[in-house]
Amino acid sequence: MTQQGLRARKKQQTRQQISDRATELFLARGFDRVTIAEVAAAADVAKMTVTNYFPRKEDLALDLGEVYIDQLAAIVRERAPGQSALAALRDAYLTAVAAHSQLIGFSGEPFARMIADSPALTARVREFHDDRQAALAATLAAETGADPGDITARVAAAQLAGVQRVLFDEVSRRTLDGESNAEIAAALTRDAEIAFDALEPGLGNYAVR
Incomplete structure (x- = not known):
């Protein structure tokens, strides 16, 4: 591994250590x-180091934020030839449900409760949803050769990201109600099919690669 690679690995390890210690404290005492x-003391780093890696306190708890924001856009960018954006997102979502993925809300009751009990974290999650929709709209415009502000791409993104947002909230609700991941996955598999089927008439042939 090169020196640059070692530095990058060390930075990632430090970032993960800070996030892990922060999450432990947040779960134990509330965000x-x-x-x-x-957090700095628990992670054995300087306070400035924490803020260098996480400028916003909320992102200490929601450290997958950047991945989450780009998730839907990435799925569309990587869709198979002949596949529509809707089909790609449907397939990816059902795979994520089967895997109990954190990115669609499978976080466990303590973590879900921590977010629900914190207005700051709840607001940050809403920002992630908004940013994810905007990223998807930009990608749909690029993939269909439209202008960046194309209304069709923005309307499609609003529907596709909106369905994902409703399903995310449903995972959170069921988690807080004490349902197991297996129970949630069974319900969400059914709900996802209903939700994506509702979009099929308008978006089934949109953004086909």
């Missing part, structure tokens, strides 16, 4: 009751 200084 709003933990300070950045306490």
Whole structure:
């Protein structure tokens, strides 16, 4: 491994260590009751190191935010030849349900409760949803050769991301109600088919590669 590769690996390990210690504190005491200084002490790093990796406190708990924002756009960019954006997103979602993926809300009751109990975290999750929709709209425009502000791409993104948002909220609700991951997955498999089927008439032939 090159020196640059070693540095990158070390930075990722430090970032993960900070996030892990922060999450432990947040789960034990509640997000709003933990300070950045306490996270730094738990991770054995300087307070400035924490803020360099995580400029916003909320992102200490939601450290997959960047991946989440790009998730739908990435699925569309990587769809198979002949596949529509809707079909690609449907297939990817059902795969994620079967895998109990964190990116669609399978986080466990303590983590879901931590978010629900914190207005700051709840607001940050809403921002992620909004940013993800915008990223999807930009990708749909690019993939269909439309202008970046094309209304068709934005309307399609609103519907495709909106379905995902409804399903995400459903996973969270069921998690907070104490359902097991297996129970949630069974319900979401059914709900996802209903949700994506509702979009088929308008988007079934949109953004076909």
